[in-house]
Amino acid sequence: MSATPERVDEATVALSEDVSFERGLLWKGLFSLVVVLALAYARMRWWL
Amino acid sequence: MTITAPSTFFGWLLSALILIGALPMLCSVFQFFLVGLHRWFSHYDRADPAHMPRVAVLVPAWNEALVLDFSVERMMALDYPQDRLRLVIVDDASTDDTPDLLREKQERYPGRIVVLRRQQGGQGKSHTLNHGLDVILDDDWAEAVLITDADVVFAPDAIAKLARHLADPEVGAVMGFIREASAPPHWLSRYIGYEYATAQLAARRAQNVIGAQACLAGGAQLLSRDNLEAQGGRIDTTTLAEDTVTTFLTQLGGRKVIFDPNAQCFAEEPASVTGLWKQRLRWSRGNLQVSRRFHSVFFRRSTVHHLGNAWLGLQWYSTLLLPAFMVLVSVALVVMWLFDAGDANLLFRIFWSISAFAFVFTTTFTLTLDRRVAARSWRQAFVFPGLVNLSLMAYVIAPGPMHDLIRASCEVIGLGWTEETRSLLALFAYAWTSLCMLFAWLIFRLDRLTWMRPVLSVFMLVVGFGPFLCSITFAAYVAQLRGAATTWDKTEKTGKVGIS
Numbered sequence: 352m353s354a355t356p357e358r359v360d361e362a363t364v365a366l367s368e369d370v371s372f373e374r375g376l377l378w379k380g381l382f383s384l385v386v387v388l389a390l391a392y393a394r395m396r397w398w399l
Numbered sequence: 400m401t402i403t404a405p406s407t408f409f410g411w412l413l414s415a416l417i418l419i420g421a422l423p424m425l426c427s428v429f430q431f432f433l434v435g436l437h438r439w440f441s442h443y444d445r446a447d448p449a450h451m452p453r454v455a456v457l458v459p460a461w462n463e464a465l466v467l468d469f470s471v472e473r474m475m476a477l478d479y480p481q482d483r484l485r486l487v488i489v490d491d492a493s494t495d496d497t498p499d500l501l502r503e504k505q506e507r508y509p510g511r512i513v514v515l516r517r518q519q520g521g522q523g524k525s526h527t528l529n530h531g532l533d534v535i536l537d538d539d540w541a542e543a544v545l546i547t548d549a550d551v552v553f554a555p556d557a558i559a560k561l562a563r564h565l566a567d568p569e570v571g572a573v574m575g576f577i578r579e580a581s582a583p584p585h586w587l588s589r590y591i592g593y594e595y596a597t598a599q600l601a602a603r604r605a606q607n608v609i610g611a612q613a614c615l616a617g618g619a620q621l622l623s624r625d626n627l628e629a630q631g632g633r634i635d636t637t638t639l640a641e642d643t644v645t646t647f648l649t650q651l652g653g654r655k656v657i658f659d660p661n662a663q664c665f666a667e668e669p670a671s672v673t674g675l676w677k678q679r680l681r682w683s684r685g686n687l688q689v690s691r692r693f694h695s696v697f698f699r700r701s702t703v704h705h706l707g708n709a710w711l712g713l714q715w716y717s718t719l720l721l722p723a724f725m726v727l728v729s730v731a732l733v734v735m736w737l738f739d740a741g742d743a744n745l746l747f748r749i750f751w752s753i754s755a756f757a758f759v760f761t762t763t764f765t766l767t768l769d770r771r772v773a774a775r776s777w778r779q780a781f782v783f784p785g786l787v788n789l790s791l792m793a794y795v796i797a798p799g800p801m802h803d804l805i806r807a808s809c810e811v812i813g814l815g816w817t818e819e820t821r822s823l824l825a826l827f828a829y830a831w832t833s834l835c836m837l838f839a840w841l842i843f844r845l846d847r848l849t850w851m852r853p854v855l856s857v858f859m860l861v862v863g864f865g866p867f868l869c870s871i872t873f874a875a876y877v878a879q880l881r882g883a884a885t886t887w888d889k890t891e892k893t894g895k896v897g898i899s
Contacts, residue, residue, distance in 0.1 A: 354449060354451045354483075358480070358559075359448060361478075362556075362563065363448045365448065365556055365559075365560065366446060366563065369443060369560070369661040370438075373441050376434055376435055376437050376438060376604075377435045377436070377438065379435070379764060379767040379768070380431065380432070380435030381435070382763070382767065383763040383764040384760065386760070386763045387759050387760045390756070390796065391756065398796065398797035398798065398799055398800060
């Protein structure tokens with residue numbers, strides 16, 4: 352049982368999925384930043 | 400809130416100390432900015448999915464009969480070419496059923512499992528690993544060695560995902576994500592699960608971005624043969640953090656260390672406060688030893704490695720010195736309060752505002768990094784700093800409503816809303832960054848009383864898991880200063896790992 356073409360194909364697909372996941376990190380970071388900015392706005396607008 | 404500059408040198412000094420105390424949080428925020436850039440700095444563009452080197456999986460085992468059955472079976476079923484995977488288990492003179500179990504596994508999987516036995520055991524993991532490395536490196540079969548723990552269970556594709564990075568000859572070591580997977584999950588393991596997401600999924604991605612890793616995952620590290628041989632084919636036995644020493648030596652030798660967050664494995668974590676304390680005390684003491692050994696590496700540029708990166712140095716030392724920072728902040732606030740209560744209040748608000756926004760940003764980001772961690776540990780993520788710290792954050796975020804709430808609470812319990820009450824509350828709030836570590840230590844001590852254990856989760860909720868970890872680091876300072884023996888405390892595992 353060596354590195355068969357099927358196994359390599361599966362590994363290639365897995366690699367592209369992993370790369371795709373990493374691409375989404377920037378958006379997750381921006382979302383988190385928006386949450387913080389919303390909290391900062393709420394503090395200034397209502398809670399001071 | 401009107402901001403006015405301190406009028407004296409002493410005021411400036413105390414203000415600077417308090418703002419320096421916020422450094423760990425600012426480093427943490429910067430770390431998450433780096434995480435967002437990981438897509439451009441990950442190693443995936445140089446990974447080759449067809450690269451499947453011959454891997455020897457090295458497992459140290461000291462009385463691990465409870466966990467080995469499951470982990471060996473899972474290892475034998477991995478999605479990796481069978482003729483390229485060999486399991487080498489070093490029985491560290493176990494006195495339980497480990498030898499019988501290993502004999503049975505060897506018979507069941509002939510040629511795929513090598514069992515070695517040390518006659519004198521209990522010297523520690525690194526001695527056991529070296530026994531195995533001597534045998535593995537004695538012939539030229541293994542192209543890479545995966546060092547793991549007896550209880551760690553790998554996802555079917557994990558080794559292939561780690562190995563793909565070794566196609567790049569510049570890579571000396573690759574690590575995966577160790578997912579906390581105690582089954583059924585208990586309150587302590589849920590905290591650890593969330594902590595692992597921040598310490599691995601976030602921190603190690605950020606370290607990928609800067610090109611320097613601080614520490615290989617002890618239970619999931621794949622080392623190239625070249626790298627191991629360059630280190631003399633031995634794992635460090637002089638410190639309690641042999642993984643970190645390997646990480647530093649790899650990079651000092653000009654080889655890269657890569658974290659692959661998608662190569663995942665599952666591990667059971669300590670189920671008791673005392674077990675966790677002992678494990679983390681060993682880690683913290685190891686980090687102090689490593690800091691001493693490699694102090695000249697930090698904050699210095701090199702053409703060979705990136706360990707001198709300024710952010711890595713700040714992150715390393717701010718984590719290591721976090722208890723000192725916390726004490727510094729509370730002492731500076733209390734002293735400032737004695738001289739000028741107004742300035743103390745202002746700096747308190749600045750410090751806790753930074754804390755609050757950093758907490759919201761990093762927690763939100765961490766929970767988006769992994770759905771399973773989010774589903775399992777989201778409650779623990781929100782209460783990670785503890786209810787008292789959360790109240791202080793709430794006070795600076797929403798001072799009006801919180802002021803009314805505190806006043807009403809004082810009146811309910813019969814405390815008049817007098818100047819004295821307000822002063823006492825302020826002093827308590829200023830001192831809390833130190834006091835929380837003391838209370839966290841008390842939780843550890845209370846774990847010795849069996850009848851107290853059912854309520855420890857409530858105490859942890861109030862004091863916070865973060866301060867608890869901080870307290871352990873403080874205990875590590877004390878242990879190192881006292882020159883306490885560097886004995887290896889084995890973390891007890893029961894084999895209850897859920898991998899679904």
